[in-house]
Amino acid sequence: MALVLTMALSGCVSLFLPQQAQSTSVPTGEKVSADLEPFYDQVLKWKDCGSGLQCTTASAPLDWADPGSGDTVDLALVRHPATGSRVGSLLVNPGGPGGSGYDFVKDSLDYATDAKLQAGFDVVGFDPRGVGRSSAVSCYEPAEMDEYLYGLPATQRGSDAWIQELAAAAADFGAACQQNTGALLGHVDSISAARDLDLLRAALGDEKLNFLGYSYGTFLGATYADLYPDRVGRLALDGALDPATTNADVTRVQATGFENALRSYLTDCLAGEECPFDGTVDDAMNTIGALLASVDVSPISATDGRRLGANSLLTAIIYPLYQAAAWPNLSEMFDSVLRGDADLAFQFADGYNGRSADGTYSDNATEAFMAINCVDYSYNDDPASMRAQAAEIELAAPTIGKYMAYGDIGCANWPYKFEGERTAIAAEGADPILVIGTTNDPATPYVWAENLSEQLDSGQLVTYTGEGHTAYNKSNACVNSAVDDYLLKGTVPTADPKC
Incomplete structure (x- = not known):
């Protein structure tokens, strides 16, 4: 079944390969320590991989604290060479953590960037360490x-x-990740990934980093700016994370965001003709709450034998809430589940989890998501603390919050721990950084964009008043113009254009 989910749309890539695209990238040749020279001076050799795209693999130190150890990781890259007058390279990250930037550019170039950016930049997608x-x-x-x-x-x-049951399952999962991944599992943190970004910048031959990051990609970009403020070129961060937010606060604010998005969907649904709900928005929210509670104790069986519980149903609800264009599909899903049919709900949950119809998984996004988050945040395994946090989450999101709580269980006993402190990022001395926020973004609520733009020493906020997760290339001309002018020309809005 084809879902009208704009985040899953595949873009058509240009078949034009401009003359200036070279088969090798000449590194900047900048001076670095001797143990980093093999990485910063590496020559990337590109090969044709179809549809006007070129692919290569870079090498990075496994442990940035000991780059001379000889242990390395591979970083997969794909690029769409500039179709017009080339400005430089633009590295793109789709979010996650765990999202494949390689697939994002390969399969959805026109969703990731518009024609103007494709004309001016070599658009480069990359899979961060641990991913794809x-x-x-x-x-x-x-x-x-x-x-x-x-x-x-x-x-x-x-x-x-x-x-205890969930903690045991999480411990088994973590142990399997450690056994099957090896030492890499302890080095998939965002600081290491940001250092990889600098290596890629230099290997691509760019004196400064030009970067377009969505969702988690905003944290990766902000982390880079904090580490290398003097090497910041033009960074556009869309759907921002607040670097200073704790894991508990992330869950609470996201639960509120998805609850608000659900209410917006219902407002639109109830105004139409084919809505599976009736009455007021509050009435419909009560119906959804009752439905979640019902499948939590009496799961619905699907034709493939799986049983739909509250957590999987919530995943199926959240998936189409990312973009308002998918709301009609959400109505279809609710209608089917209210009739006792779990198949469409599982299709939605599978889409979110990257599971194919044959039971295989298209990527390792879920595994990478866990591994990266587990070493990027601190977690608490005390039941009393988790219950107190759960009460706060449910108070903030009365309908769905109950099913988003206790998230600390998954990472509390992970094989590797977060070291450090989550703090605000100022990136003092960096060139201006653009932060884009959507007022009713369910996954990265608008307040985070406000926070990040204020934290950054040179942050400039661009607000999109609307629905959906992220705004560039999927909202309006005001947002697109602000981002394009910034990335292509370095033009920074003098004030928030409030698109």
């Missing part, structure tokens, strides 16, 4: 992943036994 075609995190076989993602606990939600 790069040296990747590996944990479970498909059947094991099915049980981890879709399996139903045998105990009552929120009870001590339930916490």
